[in-house]
Amino acid sequence: MKKYRIRAIGMLIAIACASCGDWLYLIALNLKVYEQADQAAAAVAILYMIKPAAGLLMNSWAGSIIDRLDNRKLMILLYAIRIFGIAGMIIATSLWQIYVLVFFVAAAGAIFEPASLPYITGLIHKRHWQKFNSYRAIADGSGFVLGPAAAGILVGAGSVEIALGANIVLLLAAVIICIALPSVKVVLEQSSEEKWLKIWREDWRLVTAFSKKFVMLTLLLLVFSCITVMTAAVDSMEVAFSSEAIGLSKPAYGLLVSIAGVGFVSGSLLLTIVSRHFRSIQLLAYGAAGGALGYVLFAFSQNFLSASAGVFILSGALAFANAGYVTYIQEHIPVEQMGRMLSMYQSIEAILIIGMTAVLAGINQLTNVAAAVQTGCLIMLSLTVLLVIISKRTLVEKKPDIL
Numbered sequence: 001m002k003k004y005r006i007r008a009i010g011m012l013i014a015i016a017c018a019s020c021g022d023w024l025y026l027i028a029l030n031l032k033v034y035e036q037a038d039q040a041a042a043a044v045a046i047l048y049m050i051k052p053a054a055g056l057l058m059n060s061w062a063g064s065i066i067d068r069l070d071n072r073k074l075m076i077l078l079y080a081i082r083i084f085g086i087a088g089m090i091i092a093t094s095l096w097q098i099y100v101l102v103f104f105v106a107a108a109g110a111i112f113e114p115a116s117l118p119y120i121t122g123l124i125h126k127r128h129w130q131k132f133n134s135y136r137a138i139a140d141g142s143g144f145v146l147g148p149a150a151a152g153i154l155v156g157a158g159s160v161e162i163a164l165g166a167n168i169v170l171l172l173a174a175v176i177i178c179i180a181l182p183s184v185k186v187v188l189e190q191s192s193e194e195k196w197l198k199i200w201r202e203d204w205r206l207v208t209a210f211s212k213k214f215v216m217l218t219l220l221l222l223v224f225s226c227i228t229v230m231t232a233a234v235d236s237m238e239v240a241f242s243s244e245a246i247g248l249s250k251p252a253y254g255l256l257v258s259i260a261g262v263g264f265v266s267g268s269l270l271l272t273i274v275s276r277h278f279r280s281i282q283l284l285a286y287g288a289a290g291g292a293l294g295y296v297l298f299a300f301s302q303n304f305l306s307a308s309a310g311v312f313i314l315s316g317a318l319a320f321a322n323a324g325y326v327t328y329i330q331e332h333i334p335v336e337q338m339g340r341m342l343s344m345y346q347s348i349e350a351i352l353i354i355g356m357t358a359v360l361a362g363i364n365q366l367t368n369v370a371a372a373v374q375t376g377c378l379i380m381l382s383l384t385v386l387l388v389i390i391s392k393r394t395l396v397e398k399k400p401d402i403l
Contacts, residue, residue, distance in 0.1 A: 007181055008124060008132060014177040016139040018079075021170035023147025024154075025086060027257065028163035029102070030239050031155060031250075036095055043095065045361045048236030050099060052353035054106035059343040059350060062111045064203045066339030071119035072183045078115065079175045081108040083168050090161045110350075114342035117326065121335045122184035129330045133323040134275045137268035141319060145261030152254035206337065207344045216390070217332055220281070223387045224325060225349040227288050230380035231318075233356040234295060237364065237373050241299075245370040246307055256304070260311035267316030271323055280331060283324025285384075285391035290317025292377070292384040299370075299377040 030044055037043030066074065085105035092098045124132045154163040211218040242248040242256060275283065294314025301307035333341050356376070363372040 004125075008128075010177050010181055011120060011123060012132075012135055012139045014174040014181075015136055016142050017170045017174045017177075019140045019143025020147040020150070021143070021167040021174075023143055023257075023261075024151050024163050024167040024170070025105075027148055027151040027254070028155065028160045028167070029089070029098075032089075032160045033095065033098060034239060035160075036098075044239055045236045045357060045364075046099065047102060048232060049354050049357050050102050051106040051109070052232070052350035052357075054103050055110035056347055056350035056354070058107050058110045059114070059347040061200055061343075063114055063340030063343030064200055066111065066115045066118070066343065067336060070183050071115050071122075071339075072178060072181060074115050075112060075119065076175055076178050078108040078112045079171055079178070081105070082112075083171050083175075086164050086168055086171075090164050110346070111343075114339045114346065117329070117342065118335050118338040119184055121330050121338065123181070126330075130275055130280060130323070130327045131272075133326050134268070134272040136326075137271055137319040137323045138265065140322070141261065141265035141268040143261075144264040144315065145258060148254055148257035148261055152251065152258075156251070203340045204344065207341055210333075210337070210341065214332070216393070220284075220387070220390050221329075221345060222348070223383060223390060224284060224288060224321075225345060226352065227292070227380055227383045227387065229349060229352040229356050230376050230383065231291070231295070232353045233360050234299070234373055234376040234380070236357050237360060237369055237376075240364075240369045241373045242307070245368070245373070246301060246303065248304060248307075252304060256307060256311060259308045260315040263312035263315035264319050266312075267319035268323075270316070271319055275323065278324075280324045280327035281391050283320045284328055285324075285388045287317050287319070287321030287324055288387055289384045290314070291321055292381040293317075295377040296381055299374045 029047065033043050033047060082105050085101045085108070088101045089098055089105075092101060120132075121129070150166060151163050154166060239253065242253045248256065271283075278286075291314045294310050294312070294317055296310075297313065298307055298310030301310055329338070329342070360372040360376050363375055
């Protein structure tokens with residue numbers, strides 16, 4: 001039992017290191033591109049389109065590999081790809097070089113998420129899933145707070161490149177922890193000698209059959225994915241919105257992101273206390289609704305105070321939504337099919353993210369950034385109303401059998 005707890009804590013530390021590094025990467029990269037493109041919001045928006053484009057390319061087939069490989073070894077390889085990609089960004093001298101490297105880093109990240117969840121599901125006992133996901137929210141939240149704060153300090157005292165270098169160090173720490181953790185034998189399928197094209201088609205048939213059999217589950221996950229799409233599209237305008245619509249300086253924007261991190265940690269701490277009183281679907285639906293309300297408050301803010309309140313609320317609520325989403329997936333999707341299910345659902349999500357980011361960027365060009373952000377947040381709010389209605393009507397389902 002002691003060894004099990006050490007492994008769980010190690011996994012949480014690795015998640016915290018990666019989360020902190022992700023925020024360092026996100027903020028430093030946004031600032032690097034924004035400055036190199038002469039403060040063009042469209043250049044930053046392209047970054048938010050590269051990630052789903054990479055996800056679309058990788059997720060359509062990556063799940064077939066994820067469910068047939070050792071997830072821990074795959075995670076280590078993906079960490080290595082991200083480390084080398086970020087190292088390349090430090091010495092990159094042009095926007096197109098940065099965009100190419102961002103694509104490779106995003107491609108590795110797109111595979112990492114559906115690869116890590118089956119591993120964590122196998123590593124953590126079923127009765128501890130929701131509790132672990134509550135603590136995982138704290139681990140993510142610590143990165144949410146420390147990452148932007150560290151980025152502000154490193155960028156202010158040094159440069160964007162130093163912040164990216166710190167991200168590499170944190171990813172190396174996560175790699176060392178993953179190497180120390182055991183492999184989890186959750187893969188039931190042996191390597192097949194069949195052609196990959198045939199395997200890929202069969203996997204898509206499996207996902208389609210699963211989705212038809214569990215319609216309410218599929219509908220719930222797709223609506224939540226649409227909400228995620230809107231948050232990504234709105235976030236692509238965040239830097240420009242904070243600067244142009246609210247008039248925040250770079251230090252004020254960094255403080256705003258840190259406040260969002262404090263909100264996420266506060267929500268995560270509250271989650272660890274109350275999570276046992278809620279079902280995963282309730283955490284998912286009500287958390288998404290609270291997050292949408294926070295986004296709307298942020299979108300219609302005229303000053304730093306109201307914007308801070310908005311990001312604090314949305315971050316705290318999203319801690320509930322994310323934990324509920326992960327737990328709900330663990331409860332309803334067989335672990336040996338999880339990589340394929342997540343990857344192929346995320347392919348659909350990637351298409352929508354690219355489309356909505358382009359739509360909001362178009363609204364920004366035709367009107368202004370405030371109108372674009374407000375439109376996105378109102379759409380998000382409408383989707384959360386639908387999500388709550390679906391969650392109320394969803395029947396209790398047993399974990400599905402292998403198809």
